Amino acid sequence: MKLMKPFGKQFNLTTGVIDGADNHWTRYLKEMRGMYQDREVLNEIMNSDNPLIYEVYEVSVPEEAGQLIQCTSIIYPGKIGKEYYMTKGHYHKKKSCAEVYLCFSGQGYVLLQTEDGECETVEMKKEAFVYVPPYWAHRTINVGKEPLVFTGVYPAEAGHNYGSIEKVGFAKIIVEEQGKPVIKRNPNFKVK
Ligand code: PAN
Ligand code: ZN
Numbered sequence: 001m002k003l004m005k006p007f008g009k010q011f012n013l014t015t016g017v018i019d020g021a022d023n024h025w026t027r028y029l030k031e032m033r034g035m036y037q038d039r040e041v042l043n044e045i046m047n048s049d050n051p052l053i054y055e056v057y058e059v060s061v062p063e064e065a066g067q068l069i070q071c072t073s074i075i076y077p078g079k080i081g082k083e084y085y086m087t088k089g090h091y092h093k094k095k096s097c098a099e100v101y102l103c104f105s106g107q108g109y110v111l112l113q114t115e116d117g118e119c120e121t122v123e124m125k126k127e128a129f130v131y132v133p134p135y136w137a138h139r140t141i142n143v144g145k146e147p148l149v150f151t152g153v154y155p156a157e158a159g160h161n162y163g164s165i166e167k168v169g170f171a172k173i174i175v176e177e178q179g180k181p182v183i184k185r186n187p188n189f190k191v192k
Helices: 029-035 041-047 161-166
Strands: 023-028 052-059 068-075 100-105 107-113 117-123 130-134 138-143 148-155 172-177 179-183
Touching: 023 029, 029 041, 068 138, 100 117, 107 130, 107 172, 117 172, 138 148, 138 161
Parallel strands: none
Antiparallel strands: 023 052, 052 068, 068 148, 100 130, 100 148, 107 117, 107 138, 172 179
């Protein structure tokens, strides 16, 4: 059997950039416009701008059982109306795959949801370690004034399923009220 060679990468704890990352992707508002609640503000912003919401750097390995993918995510500070910038959110295609997040800087939450609509939030801040158990959809939200930077490690066979959670949405949203993040019920959540 031909074994894979060990390797190391450098990454910047403040910017989240991985030197020599194999993959890098960006998510602009246009690609996730259906996910924010304030349609009026959204359309107003989209008329003149298409802001960068987040980006991801990834070290790729063969997508097979036993391998682990490591990546960093950088969510920029900002809001669409009262709702903070966030990731699209997904289930793992292979739902039994868990993931761990380690936060380097910024302030935020991971919002997690099961297929039964059970919803949980876990705080993200410098040095927070968050466990995303198997079968939970997960989205990360930046509620601070700086970029929210974290690394994630997950099985290479996990894959991403964006469609299922996009169809129903998350049961909770995180909005700014009187200068503070507040976790609220999503008025557009479609109960099964
Ligand atoms: C993370 C996410 C990353 C971007 O690496 O992929 O934060 O979020 P979306 O994938 O929801 O756009 C992860 O959970 N990977 O499995
Ligand atoms: Zn994931």
